[in-house]
Amino acid sequence: MATEATDAAASSPGMPQLDFSTFPNQIFWLVVTLVVIYLILSKVALPRIASVLAERSGTITNDLAAAEELKLKAVEAEEAYNKALADARAEAQKIVAEAKAEIQSELDVATAKADAEIAAKAAESEKAIAEIRENAMQSVTEVANETAEALVGTLLPQAAGADVKAAVAARLKG
Amino acid sequence: MASEEGGKLEFHPMDQFIVKPLFxxxxxxxxxxxxxxxxxxxxxAIGAIxxxxxxxxxxxxxxxxxAQSMAELAYGFVYKMVEDVTGKDGLxxxxxxxxxxxxxxxSNFLGLIPMSFTTTSHIAVTAIMAFAVFFTVTIIGFVKNGAGFLSLFWVSSAPLALRPILAIIEVISYFVRPVSHSIRLAGNMMAGHAVLKVFAGFAQVGAVAPIAILGVVAIYGLEVLVSAIQAYVFTILTCVYLKDALHPHH
Structure with a gap:
């Protein structure tokens, strides 16, 4: 019986597609299958994939924004660095110039003071030397006068003192 | 599926489509x-999906x-197709x-496994899907646009004298849609598998066996292509019909 049926089915000239007796079976299982696939998709797969895609695009957008922000920050930092560098340089130059000026002024003051002191000392010394010289000249005159008077008094007791002094002065000049 | 009896080749290329009880x-x-x-x-198919x-x-x-990448690609592919063809409101x-x-x-790809059964090669299966699309789309068209949906058949860009004739043609083509929609898929799948079986049958004959086996390989490659393309065609036609229902004005 079974083999006969198989033979009949195998040798039937028509297409199995047009065997209407199998239609209810196929349609029933097709509807079941489509409903099951639809439920799997709409309850599990599609929300999951949609959320993953949304999350990914969100992550990418955030990362890009963060990168842009960091880039801006880097540029800002570089500018600040350059500015700080320039400021520091200017400051250093200013300090150097100030120090130089200060040292120069101190040096000038010190030099002037020293010059003044030296000048004062020199003047004093000159004065002292002049005094000494004057004293010395006077002493020499006195000593010469006294010596001459003594010599003259001893050799020529009648000779006047005034003549001797004049003679001594004339000799000292000569 | 084919047997040599008494020197006579017998092909049964359609036996693969027979629906039979599993137990x-x-x-x-x-x-x-x-x-x-x-x-x-x-x-x-449910398991694979x-x-x-x-x-x-x-x-x-x-x-x-x-695997996730493939799932996302499939999702993105169809999502973009629906969006491009029907617009945002079709999503x-x-x-x-x-x-x-x-x-x-x-179903198409599972049907390409040797000795398997191709559910989409049956007109009962494809016709149910095609008619489901047809009725759904028609109902959506009338619900969304009311009587305005009928303007789908009234080609306002054509000269007035031609419009009635065009309307008749449009109505006929509209009602032929589910038929062509379903027969295209079932016919492609059935023909490809039947041709594969015929080539496989010739592989029994010693002299032509190498050519037959080469033919099986070539047709199989073609069938892989056809399986993907027919799925794509069925889907994009569904989108096009849906677009007509949502935006019936030409």
């Missing part, structure tokens, strides 16, 4: 609830695995269209 005798009556090879291969779209995406990774029908697409493409 019990071959001649048992097939009720609508009988578990048949149709049930088995449809269940396999779940494997790719549910198990494959279970990591929910920002950087996807291979709420995306799950239905994606269901159809996945069922067809997985």
């Amino acid at each position: 019990g005798e071959a001649g048992d009556p097939i009720h609508f609830y009988t578990i048949t090879n149709v049930t088995f291969w449809m269940a396999l 779940s494997l790719l779209l549910v198990v494959g995406t279970r990591g929910r990774a920002i950087i996807p695995t291979r 709420k029908y995306f799950p239905y269209i994606f269901t159809l697409f996945l069922f067809i493409i997985f």
Whole structure:
């Protein structure tokens, strides 16, 4: 019986597609299958994939924004660095110039003071030397006068003192 | 499937399409609830779809695995197709269209496994899907546009004298849609598989066996292409019909 049926089915000239007796079976299982696939998709797969895609695009957008922000920050930092560098340089130059000026002024003051002191000392010394010289000249005159008077008094007791002094002065000049 | 009896070649290229009960005798009556090879291969399609779209995406990774990447590609492919063809307002029908697409493409590919049964090669299966699309789209068209949906048949850009004639043609083509929609898919799948079987039958004959085997390989490659293309065609036609329902004005 079974083999006969198989033979009949195998040798039937028509297409199995047009065997209407199998239609209810196929349609029933097709509807079941489509409903099951639809439920799997709409309850599990599609929300999951949609959320993953949304999350990914969100992550990418955030990362890009963060990168842009960091880039801006880097540029800002570089500018600040350059500015700080320039400021520091200017400051250093200013300090150097100030120090130089200060040292120069101190040096000038010190030099002037020293010059003044030296000048004062020199003047004093000159004065002292002049005094000494004057004293010395006077002493020499006195000593010469006294010596001459003594010599003259001893050799020529009648000779006047005034003549001797004049003679001594004339000799000292000569 | 083919046997050489008494020097006469016998082909049974259509035997692969026979619906038979999975359990019990071959001649048992097939009720609508009988578990048949149709049930088995449809269940396999469900299993494969779940494997790719549910198990494959279970990591929910920002950087996807291979399976998740494929699931996302399929999702993005159909999503973009629906959006491009029907516009933003068609996107709420995306799950239905994606269901159809996945069922067809997985059935087509599962049918390419040797000795398998191709559910989409049966006109009963494709016709139900095509008519479901047809009725759904028609109902959506009337619900969304009311009587304005009829302007789909009234080509306002044509000269007035031609419009009645065009209207008749448009109405006919509208009602032929589900027929062409379903026969295109079933016919492609059936023809390809039958041709494969015929070539396989010739492989029994010693002299032509190498050519026949080469032919099987070539046709198989072609069938892989056809399986994907027919799934795509069915889906994009569904989108086009949906677009007509949502925006009937030419």
